Amino acid sequence: MKVKVGLELHQQLATTYKLFCGCQISLSSAEPEYKFIRRLRPTQSELGEVDPAALFEFKKGRYIVYEVDDSSSCLVEMDEEPPHPINGEAVEVALTVALLLNASPVDEVHVMRKIVIDGSNTAGFQRTALIATGGYIDVENKRIPIQSICVEEDAARLIKQEGEAIYYRLDRLGIPLIEIATAPIIESPREALTVASSIGRILRTTGRVRRGLGSIRQDVNISTEGGGLIEVKGVQRLDLIEKVVEYEIMRQKNLLAIRDELDARGCKPTDIINEPIIDFTEIFRNTSSHIIRNAVKSGGKVLGVVLKKFGGLLARELEPGLRFGGEFATRASFWGGVGGIFHTDELPGYGITAEEVAKVKSLTGASELDAIILVADEYSKAEAALKAILERALEALKGVPDETRGPNPDGTTRYMRPRPGAARMYPETDIPPLRITEDIFLKVKHNLPEHPSIMLKNLVDVYGLNRKLAEQLMDSEYLNVFKLIMSEVKVPAKFVVATLTETLKNLEREGVDVSILTDSTLIDVFKYVDKGFMVKENVPEVLKWLCLNVNMSVKDALEALNIQLLTREELEKIVDDALVVKSDLVNRMGLKALDSIMGFLMGKLRGRVDPQLLMEIIRRRIVEKVGGGRS
Numbered sequence: 129m130k131v132k133v134g135l136e137l138h139q140q141l142a143t144t145y146k147l148f149c150g151c152q153i154s155l156s157s158a159e160p161e162y163k164f165i166r167r168l169r170p171t172q173s174e175l176g177e178v179d180p181a182a183l184f185e186f187k188k189g190r191y192i193v194y195e196v197d198d199s200s201s202c203l204v205e206m207d208e209e210p211p212h213p214i215n216g217e218a219v220e221v222a223l224t225v226a227l228l229l230n231a232s233p234v235d236e237v238h239v240m241r242k243i244v245i246d247g248s249n250t251a252g253f254q255r256t257a258l259i260a261t262g263g264y265i266d267v268e269n270k271r272i273p274i275q276s277i278c279v280e281e282d283a284a285r286l287i288k289q290e291g292e293a294i295y296y297r298l299d300r301l302g303i304p305l306i307e308i309a310t311a312p313i314i315e316s317p318r319e320a321l322t323v324a325s326s327i328g329r330i331l332r333t334t335g336r337v338r339r340g341l342g343s344i345r346q347d348v349n350i351s352t353e354g355g356g357l358i359e360v361k362g363v364q365r366l367d368l369i370e371k372v373v374e375y376e377i378m379r380q381k382n383l384l385a386i387r388d389e390l391d392a393r394g395c396k397p398t399d400i401i402n403e404p405i406i407d408f409t410e411i412f413r414n415t416s417s418h419i420i421r422n423a424v425k426s427g428g429k430v431l432g433v434v435l436k437k438f439g440g441l442l443a444r445e446l447e448p449g450l451r452f453g454g455e456f457a458t459r460a461s462f463w464g465g466v467g468g469i470f471h472t473d474e475l476p477g478y479g480i481t482a483e484e485v486a487k488v489k490s491l492t493g494a495s496e497l498d499a500i501i502l503v504a505d506e507y508s509k510a511e512a513a514l515k516a517i518l519e520r521a522l523e524a525l526k527g528v529p530d531e532t533r534g535p536n537p538d539g540t541t542r543y544m545r546p547r548p549g550a551a552r553m554y555p556e557t558d559i560p561p562l563r564i565t566e567d568i569f570l571k572v573k574h575n576l577p578e579h580p581s582i583m584l585k586n587l588v589d590v591y592g593l594n595r596k597l598a599e600q601l602m603d604s605e606y607l608n609v610f611k612l613i614m615s616e617v618k619v620p621a622k623f624v625v626a627t628l629t630e631t632l633k634n635l636e637r638e639g640v641d642v643s644i645l646t647d648s649t650l651i652d653v654f655k656y657v658d659k660g661f662m663v664k665e666n667v668p669e670v671l672k673w674l675c676l677n678v679n680m681s682v683k684d685a686l687e688a689l690n691i692q693l694l695t696r697e698e699l700e701k702i703v704d705d706a707l708v709v710k711s712d713l714v715n716r717m718g719l720k721a722l723d724s725i726m727g728f729l730m731g732k733l734r735g736r737v738d739p740q741l742l743m744e745i746i747r748r749r750i751v752e753k754v755g756g757g758r759s
């Protein structure tokens with residue numbers, strides 16, 4: 129099956145200030161300082177440009193609660209003051225990336241507005257600016273065109289949704305993002321991963337990108353021959369890209385097989401369009417299904433439709449964990465706001481008896497080759513859900529509907545909304561264009577970082593890393609802090625890399641938020657090891673403690689965990705005491721007792737002592753006591 133994949137990478141930049149104001153960048157997990165509420169009211173002309181799904185969301189009567197902290201947002205984020213001129217530092221980073229990707233910068237940077245009505249931007253639009261076009265990156269003997277490189281403002285951070293209220297925090301709004309779009313000519317899951325990681329490496333060589341979950345977000349466009357165009361939005365982990373593409377190809381293949389099956393069964397659009405929505409509530413008067421009973425008790429109905437010739441197909445698996453029936457369920461919940469659906473491929477079940485199913489079938493005259501979908505909810509919701517289901521059934525006859533989907537943690541995806549039309553852009557009249565002068569261009573050119581391939585070679589040559597560790601480091605978010613650490617402390621490079629990659633990854637897998645660790649905290653940890661205040665073995669535990677205890681120091685961690693290293697004086701005292709306790713052994717065996725004493729003390733002191741130092745003290749003390757002659 130022929131596949132075409134295009135990537136759109138979004139990476140937050142680590143600039144000092146935000147893109148259109150002087151606020152610093154810091155995301156807070158503490159309670160916000162204050163909140164304000166807004167109901168977005170897009171004007172008619174704006175709504176003309178908005179995709180139907182977003183409009184639908186807007187019509188649900190939603191309102192927005194914005195959470196504000198003065199340290200990370202000002203009147204600009206609140207849309208009470210016009211944006212300031214575009215941040216030159218962000219433009220410089222983007223120009224650097226543009227040159228590394230062989231792209232041609234524009235002469236003048238024009239800020240444009242892209243309408244968003246989900247409330248993620250207080251202004252009702254996102255500001256974006258084209259920086260360069262026409263680049264490329266060579267990946268495994270193939271040239272991948274880079275269509276555009278833009279700088280744009282990040283959206284406000286979605287916190288939660290409670291009833292009609294959507295909570296956004298303004299701290300993330302206005303953080304500069306670089307957006308890099310490749311041509312859709314990637315042909316396999318593996319190639320998608322390689323291209324994404326190669327672009328990622330280029331971004332990180334600038335040393336000016338933010339790290340942590342959410343700092344990089346990738347949109348993956350996947351189309352297959354004869355299938356549909358699917359955009360998977362917001363993949364946050366690089367290693368997920370391969371799986372996302374693989375599963376999407378699988379899903380499209382299976383949808384095409386279902387289309388062929390429907391075609392073979394002679395299913396026609398008219399079979400679907402003319403299906404009435406039927407009220408089955410009477411049949412379920414005394415049902416033992418909790419969901420249905422509760423829905424009916426609160427005034428709801430049990431409505432359903434027959435999907436002629438769909439029998440057995442809804443149980444088919446499209447990708448791991450997603451059956452064809454699941455596609456109908458997500459549409460029903462999106463457009464009808466219902467909790468779920470029942471379909472005859474999985475009935476009897478969920479408290480619905482065989483007898484009830486038989487009654488439903490006989491009322492509709494459905495045959496074994498047909499499927500029936502039931503929804504129990506308020507009449508209007510159930511009706512909207514079933515209309516969406518009929519629409520999805522119609523799309524099944526064509527194969528793969530174009531959709532925007534969201535990634536699940538395992539790389540499978542779920543329906544988010546229909547694909548929006550191309551967003552029309554309007555000039556941002558509040559911000560003057562920025563000319564890319566010769567001065568700016570030359571400054572960027574002269575400060576161009578090493579190309580990733582050269583940087584990789586240097587990591588091997590300068591720090592003695594093997595290629596695998598060097599690559600791991602290049603693909604991690606810690607290349608920059610690694611260099612800082614190595615410039616300040618004398619700890620083996622391999623240990624530093626293993627900590628920054630494997631140890632932190634393991635903590636992440638445990639569900640620990642390692643993005644809390646600042647560069648200076650990480651540097652401190654290695655300083656403590658370097659100075660002999662901490663043993664290497666304790667580094668993972670200390671890092672974990674620092675992630676769980678915000679704004680604390682390495683010293684605090686060592687105290688709290690009771691793993692401060694013993695001083696030489698304390699050790700000498702402990703060794704002397706031990707030699708007294710074990711004096712028989714020492715007198716009999718002399719230096720040959722060394723291992724035994726060592727084992728005895730390490731059992732008590734593990735984590736609080738450098739084993740080499742302890743060994744040295746024991747040896748010296750034994751020699752002083754009984755002389756070394758007997759060994």
Ligand SMILES: [Zn+2]
Pocket residue numbers: 146149150151200201202203204205
């Ligand atoms: Zn601000």
